[in-house]
Amino acid sequence: MKKHLLLSAILGGVLALSIAPMANAATTASQTVNATLAALKSIVGKGTGLSGTIDPDTGIVTALAPSFTMTTNTNSALTLQLSATAPSTTTPQQALTNYAGHLGTYIVLANTTVPAVAAAITDITGGVLTSNANAIAFPFTPQATVAGQLTLGAWNAGGSYWPYTLTHKGNTDANNAIAGTALASSYDTNDEPGTYQATITMAFIP
């Protein structure tokens, strides 16, 4: 009698165990789909205020306004650099300069009709100002700091650029200006007729 009870209990246990895994099977399952969005870093040139004339008598240039619109999707700090190059008979040369303390901030425009040698441009940016045929420097005003949106940093002499920090989601304008009288000793009769150019670049730095 006791043996049968024991056997019965064992059989019951076996049956229970055989049913248990079914009862424990999950009746719900989930999957999480995931798409990564990086920071948007977009810059476009405004495309206006890019052409003017240089008065041959005074060396005054009509106002130019090489400006940009930056667009991003984050308020987190993003780093940018504003730089410029001027064409030469060889490679383009750094065209921005900031003479410490006395002369101010300038940009060198170089003649594309009668190209300047590279040394003519570096003569100006290096502050020598003794031999710079077909290269002329004009006052340059970079976009100033816009509180809460865009911060202008200190001139980087080694890299020849103005650093910015953008902290504004959406669109932010950087309006730069070229205007006024040519830097003394950068304009003279050695500057031949033609089109004087520089390429100004605003770039996000990874």
Added chain:
Amino acid sequence: MRKYDIFISLILFVMNAPISFASQSASYYFAADAPPTKAVAANGGNINAVINVDTGALSAAFTPAFTLTTNTGSSQALTMKAEANTQGGLQNAVLDAGAVKYIILTNSNILPPVSSLTDIKTGSPTAASNPNAIAYTINNPAAVSGRLTVAYNSGNKNWDLVLFHNGTTNTSITVPSGTPFTNTYSTDDEPGSYQAIITLSFNN
């Protein structure tokens, strides 16, 4: 004498045994109910992509897959739903506009307000009103002929499935790669991981 004793003992045992077993086996029966097996498990598929920062397009289709297992051919009802996290907790992430259905992904790093989803669910979203939420087209889950039927529930904004196959059945749901629902992607969508949770459940 000894052989005789053994013979008598065997006779007694044989005669006694049925009586003994009969009195015990009549008292014990086991009734074990084996309910239908209902198992669902994730079964791979692509669940990762990159959003193009210029266009908002998904770089790859999502294809989360599931495996259903049961031990009966009788009909069993299931529900597939999609949810996205917000500042107000998980919200239904499905909407339909005409014949097209969409799934909303939300930024898990910077959770959107519930109003972002509400705006998209109007079917005529305003870009500035749905920050950190982006909607993409989603297809119906895959039906399996003779095994699994699928019907979109426009009232609950989810899918009703009916399984009637003994054994294993696979299904999946696809979010095609491509551009987002108009006015759901903008510069108000901040960098981060945009997610939605797709769940398949037996109803009972």
